[in-house]
Amino acid sequence: MVVGGAGGLGLVAVVVIGWFLGVDLTPLLNDVALESPRETTITAADEERAQFVSVTLADTEEVWADLFDTQVGEPYTPATLVLFKGTTSSPCGGASGATGPFYCPADEKAYLDTDFFVTLDQRLGAGGDFAAAYVVAHEIAHHVQNLLGILGQANAARRSASEAQSNAISVRVELQADCFAGIWAHEADDRFGSLEKGDVAEAMNAAAQIGDDTLQRGAGRTPRPETFTHGTAEQRQSWFATGYASGRITDCDTFGARQL
Structure with missing residues (x-):
């Protein structure tokens, strides 16, 4: 489709x-x-x-x-x-x-x-329409990064980096996409009034359920931060919340952040 x-x-x-x-x-x-x-x-x-x-x-x-x-x-x-x-x-x-x-x-x-929406709901425990909307918004956020030139620079840096460094860059890319998804939620609520009670909680839960640490624990493994490519549950929730509260692209600078 x-x-x-x-x-x-x-x-x-x-x-x-x-x-x-x-x-x-x-x-x-x-x-x-x-x-x-x-x-x-x-x-x-x-x-x-x-x-x-x-x-x-x-x-x-x-x-x-x-x-x-x-x-x-x-x-x-x-x-x-x-x-x-x-x-x-x-x-x-x-x-x-x-x-x-x-x-x-x-x-x-x-x-x-x-079928990913089914997986999100039944296997990952992140049901609800807004959880699914968050996933769509996150992927479109990567397109936004691409248009801004951020994705190209990040991918170029990853090609010459070690595996651990490449993973760390990937985490910052993904957390910024979470932040951009939060901006979308902020604007969707402000413009269309489309958010209902519990919607933000659904998105935050989805962000947590697809955190690297959560997924590794769910697979029966001890979380290994050096292998993370998307960020922890806490980080993903935090950056989504940052974008949702701010609504400004400049506040989603995960690459300049000292602490994620």
Whole structure:
């Protein structure tokens, strides 16, 4: 499912790598078109997730377009979100439910498996619509980093760094994306009044459940900070909260922070 940034329209084209089914299911999803490989069935739950993602994406487009205008002084180019079912491919490598959501700067697309929302809820204990919205906002935040030149500089630095140093840079990239996701939540609440009681708590819980220390403990391992690539549960929550409280891009400078 390719969720394309279309000037605030949040148009979602659902694409799964493989054969085009040749059936236009657009009426089922309004602005959402679906394709599927022959062996894959697009379910009603998939359609519902695609609708949800399209709304969230549209919100991110409107928020970041205005923030780039007021805080950056440059136009914002919307991202494309590939919402797939099963497996797909990207210039950054293959993607499946096991890879987790990711952003590929080579094609400026974020990739997200439809079943990840189920994993987030049932296996990671981070249910709720806003927890899912936080994940989408986090991946779009990587696109924001790419547009600002931050992601390119960070990746260049990682290529010449040791494994431990590369991991440390990655942590700062991911925590800044969490902070940017917090900015989106701040603006979504301020502009659209879309946040309900408990929504921020859902996002904070999701941030905690996908912290490196939480995931390593959940896998039965002792957390090893030198292997962290995304940050601890506490760090992820803290930076999301920073962005949510501030609403300013400059307050999300994880690279200049002495303590994360």
